[in-house]
Amino acid sequence: MKGGELMGSIDYSRFWTVPERPVPTWQEEVFQYDFGGANPGPDVMPIEELAEAARAVIHEEKEIIARYPPTYGPVRTREIILHKMAAHRGMTWPTITEVLTTNGSAQGITLCLETLTNPGDTIITDRFFYQGAVRAFIARELRIVTIDRDEDGMRMDLLEQKLDELKSEGVTPKFIYTIPSPQNPDGSIMPPDRRAKMLALAQEYDTLILEDDCYVDQMLDVDEMPPAIASLDGAQERVIYIATFSKILSPGVRVAWVAGDERLIERMAAYKQDVGNDYLSGLIVAKFMEDHMDARISHLNDRMRHKRNTMIAALGENFGPLVSMTVPKAGMFVWAEFPQGTDMQALEPITQERGVRYLGGHQFSPTGEGSQRARLNYSFPTPQEIQDGIGLLANVMREEGSLPD
Numbered sequence: 001m002k003g004g005e006l007m008g009s010i011d012y013s014r015f016w017t018v019p020e021r022p023v024p025t026w027q028e029e030v031f032q033y034d035f036g037g038a039n040p041g042p043d044v045m046p047i048e049e050l051a052e053a054a055r056a057v058i059h060e061e062k063e064i065i066a067r068y069p070p071t072y073g074p075v076r077t078r079e080i081i082l083h084k085m086a087a088h089r090g091m092t093w094p095t096i097t098e099v100l101t102t103n104g105s106a107q108g109i110t111l112c113l114e115t116l117t118n119p120g121d122t123i124i125t126d127r128f129f130y131q132g133a134v135r136a137f138i139a140r141e142l143r144i145v146t147i148d149r150d151e152d153g154m155r156m157d158l159l160e161q162k163l164d165e166l167k168s169e170g171v172t173p174k175f176i177y178t179i180p181s182p183q184n185p186d187g188s189i190m191p192p193d194r195r196a197k198m199l200a201l202a203q204e205y206d207t208l209i210l211e212d213d214c215y216v217d218q219m220l221d222v223d224e225m226p227p228a229i230a231s232l233d234g235a236q237e238r239v240i241y242i243a244t245f246s247k248i249l250s251p252g253v254r255v256a257w258v259a260g261d262e263r264l265i266e267r268m269a270a271y272k273q274d275v276g277n278d279y280l281s282g283l284i285v286a287k288f289m290e291d292h293m294d295a296r297i298s299h300l301n302d303r304m305r306h307k308r309n310t311m312i313a314a315l316g317e318n319f320g321p322l323v324s325m326t327v328p329k330a331g332m333f334v335w336a337e338f339p340q341g342t343d344m345q346a347l348e349p350i351t352q353e354r355g356v357r358y359l360g361g362h363q364f365s366p367t368g369e370g371s372q373r374a375r376l377n378y379s380f381p382t383p384q385e386i387q388d389g390i391g392l393l394a395n396v397m398r399e400e401g402s403l404p405d
């Protein structure tokens, strides 16, 4: 029963310490055309390999899964994570105690907030960024200072200017939150010189960087991602790195991690009072990744490249010059912009009624701006669903008077 619908005998208002907010997770509602997600679709689930990994792990690790999990996560899971960071991101510095597995990288973000921030603290972000982080930062009541971008991501000249301004106010931001490889939602890939500059600025102004590397494996038209900021010289103490298996396996398994200086990780582990994350999922994911990681990534990307191309073509056919976008070279989204005055926020419930879900641009902004934009995911739906669903979206928008006939 939802709070407030049925008045019981207790008035909880005197108990609450937090204001009312919408529940952040998606409902179980299934949309026929779902462009709102951020995960590989059911059509690319590796059912047999996953079932095999589960069976093997249950046999191999039966002694272990009969216990409570260790706070840092299973050693086997952390070992494959260390391997992935070294092999894919050139991060050779983390040791086994500099990695903490988390319940999705979303938990990595909230652990950083719990251990590093108090309400009212200042952080620096892009103008538009991952909607879950927007919600988490707002819920923590942080002062969110945003920096404009260009096609290569956050502008370092503006960042420097802002850090300088804050310094003159006596404010040291707690961290700079960045999603450089590629950005969610806009798909930009931050070039190496900007990464180096961001680290140099963090050092100069004595702040930290929270590098969210969620989409690094989704390389569609790039052979190699620029090095992680966390892999650069001197980054070890400055950068907290978070990443996930959600985007190459499924967000349903909730296996992700945070890596950073041992002191930071230890503090997060000490405050992670959930008695560890699902042991079995952690071990199944480890086994699956030991056997299939690189093949899985390249299979997904081949499939996703096709879906991305289908999405771009469908947007072109149905919207023509009424949509502007940059074709993403990596990641899972098109960050579409419709004509000035289009209200994708108001349209969201209307298109959902008709079976089409996307995320309005306002969700990616701490101030709620950007409602003529939408983030459209192409990794979850099938190519056919992309074609049909984008056609339906255009029809609904025309019917609602949001687009010229």
Ligand SMILES: Cc1ncc(COP(=O)(O)O)c(C=O)c1O
Binding pocket: 038, 103, 104, 105, 106, 107, 130, 132, 179, 184, 212, 214, 243, 244, 245, 246, 251, 254, 255, 256
């Ligand atoms: C940039 C970014 N960070 C973190 C997350 C959280 O992912 P998870 O908690 O599934 O690891 C997402 C999910 O979409 C994301 O886009």
